[in-house]
Amino acid sequence: MPANPIVDRYRRPLRNLRISVTDRCNLRCRYCMPEAEYVWLPRRDLLTFEEISALTDVFMSLGVDKVRVTGGEPLLRRDLPDLVAMLAGKPGLRDLAMTTNGVLLADNVVALKAAGLGRVTVSLDTLRAARSKTLSQRNTHASVLEGIASVAPAGFTGTKIDTVAMRGVNDDELVDLTEFGRTVPAEVRFIEYMDVGGATAWSPDLVLSRAEMLSRLTDHYGPITPLRNTDGAPADRFELPDGTTFGIVSSTTQPFCATCDRSRLTADGMWFRCLYAVEGTNLRDPLRDGASFEELRSLITGKWTTRDDRGAVERLAERDRTPFIPLATLKSNPHLEMHTRGG
Numbered sequence: 345m346p347a348n349p350i351v352d353r354y355r356r357p358l359r360n361l362r363i364s365v366t367d368r369c370n371l372r373c374r375y376c377m378p379e380a381e382y383v384w385l386p387r388r389d390l391l392t393f394e395e396i397s398a399l400t401d402v403f404m405s406l407g408v409d410k411v412r413v414t415g416g417e418p419l420l421r422r423d424l425p426d427l428v429a430m431l432a433g434k435p436g437l438r439d440l441a442m443t444t445n446g447v448l449l450a451d452n453v454v455a456l457k458a459a460g461l462g463r464v465t466v467s468l469d470t471l472r473a474a475r476s477k478t479l480s481q482r483n484t485h486a487s488v489l490e491g492i493a494s495v496a497p498a499g500f501t502g503t504k505i506d507t508v509a510m511r512g513v514n515d516d517e518l519v520d521l522t523e524f525g526r527t528v529p530a531e532v533r534f535i536e537y538m539d540v541g542g543a544t545a546w547s548p549d550l551v552l553s554r555a556e557m558l559s560r561l562t563d564h565y566g567p568i569t570p571l572r573n574t575d576g577a578p579a580d581r582f583e584l585p586d587g588t589t590f591g592i593v594s595s596t597t598q599p600f601c602a603t604c605d606r607s608r609l610t611a612d613g614m615w616f617r618c619l620y621a622v623e624g625t626n627l628r629d630p631l632r633d634g635a636s637f638e639e640l641r642s643l644i645t646g647k648w649t650t651r652d653d654r655g656a657v658e659r660l661a662e663r664d665r666t667p668f669i670p671l672a673t674l675k676s677n678p679h680l681e682m683h684t685r686g687g
Contacts, residue, residue, distance in 0.1 A: 349407030352617075352651035356406040358644075359605040363396060364414050364686035365421040366611050371445050372481040375508050376542050376682055379671070383678045393427040395631055396659065399609065400431060402640045406452050406648070408560035409438040411522040414686035416611070425459040432460025441465060443506070447484045449491030453498040465504040465533075466492050470514045471524055479513070486666075503530035504591075509552045510537050519564050520556060522590055533579045538678070539659065541669040541680040548646055548665055554594035558582070562591075567625040578606070595619075599656030607648075608685045617647065618667065620655025624679060658676050 349357045367385045369377060391399070398413060411431055418424060441463040442456070449466065454465075470476050476485035495503050505528070507514070507521055518534065525532040534557050539546040551616055554604075561570050561584075570583040572587065578600055579591030608616045613628025623676060625647050630640060659665065669680050678684050 350645055350648050352648055352653075354602065354652065354654075356603065356651075358403070358577070358606050358607065358648045360410045360412070360607070361400070361403050361408045362412045362414050362606060362608045362686045363400070364416065364609065364611045364684065365396070365418050365424065365427065365474050366416040367389070367681070367684040368454050369415060369417040369445070369683050370420060370447055370482065370580050371417070371484065373467075373508075374455075374479055374481070374545060375537055378545050382681070382683075383579065383675060384679060385610075385612045385684065388616050389628065389629060391611060391613050392432060393423075395628070396427060396609075397430045397615070399613070399627055399640070400434065400639060402644060404434060404436055405637075405641060406644060409436060411437060411440050412465075412686075413442040414439075415444075416683045416686075417445050417447070417484055419444055419452055420447075421611075424452070425455040428456055428459035428461050434461075440465070443463060443467070444490035444491070445480075447482075447486035448487075450487070450494040453473055453491070453500070457498045457500060463502045463504070464495050465506055466495070466530075467506045467508075468492065468505050468521070468524075470517055472517075474530060475514065494529070495530070495579075503528060505530045505532045506557075507532060508537055509534045510550050510551045512550070513561075515552045518560055522584075522588070525590065526588060531581075531589050531591060533593055535593040536596040537593050538619070539665065539668045541674060541685075542682040543559075544667050544669075544671050544674070546667045549598050553597045554580070554592045555597070556687065557592055578604075595656050597660070599654075599660055601654040601657045604653075609677060610685050613633045614679055614685070615644070615647070616679075617651045618653035618655045619682070619685075620659060621653060622680065624668075624685075 351357050368579050407564055443465045446466040473485040477483050519656045537551050565584045579593045581591045583589050614624040615627050616624040674680050
């Protein structure tokens with residue numbers, strides 16, 4: 345990081361950039377993309393790999409040292425290993441990871457490792473094929489498990505499994521998923537169901553809280569030890585009596601806005617500083633209009649240093665909490681969708 349990384353109004357540094365490479369996805373998970381039809385970004389607007397690389401250089405000059413490639417489903421972007429190689433070759437990039445639903449992972453994992461990808465996170469909400477089909481509205485569970493099984497043989501370590509835990513949906517699999525993580529091996533991270541854009545069926549009744557997750561896991565395993573967070577990651581990490589670790593992302597009931605150093609770049613170059621933000625900054629047009637490195641740097645600096653987003657905290661304070669973005673609004677502005685901005 346630079347000697348003096350830029351910080352926002354709450355002294356949060358610009359450190360962690362999530363880059364969406366496509367808004368398309370080959371699943372229709374009910375907590376993210378439950379609708380039958382979506383408005384897609386025009387393909388002509390999508391950033392080229394060279395443009396993504398150029399913007400990443402600007403962000404790194406201001407403090408970013410962690411990049412996560414996301415989507416939609418990033419493996420739907422053609423020749424993705426080429427972008428990974430561009431990013432992996434940047435001096436000072438401390439961590440390069442990718443989040444995927446795993447459907448196409450087995451076919452791409454070797455090329456991604458060869459290109460320099462550092463870590464992989466795979467979304468897996470259930471170990472049951474029938475339940476997976478209901479949740480994702482696709483019959484791809486076997487491919488996801490095959491993708492997860494391919495990660496370790498390809499040479500990856502530090503693998504994580506992301507599970508959105510929902511009451512009455514998959515909350516009976518906390519122990520099963522934890523045990524599955526041992527076999528990968530991967531650290532499972534249970535994520536509270538969030539009411540961000542795209543979650544049109546969200547309800548407080550479906551939220552399984554961090555406190556309840558810990559209670560259920562303690563009932564099964566015995567005493568659970570909290571671990572110190574040393575890298576500012578969104579997950580609080582815990583250790584079971586036998587040393588197995590897992591994480592919980594409690595964005596809904598115990599937000600971590602105070603330490604959030606993440607921002608998101610959409611596939612068409614809109615930059616968002618908060619998952620709950622309704623407006624972003626267009627970086628594509630200045631870049632394509634010939635803005636210099638310093639002009640782009642100044643634009644990003646101005647937006648980050650005035651950042652005062654605390655979206656999850658503000659949502660928690662609302663009494664009558666309903667889905668954050670109405671369906672009609674989502675349809676009129678695809679940038680509000682989580683599959684567009686890369687949750």
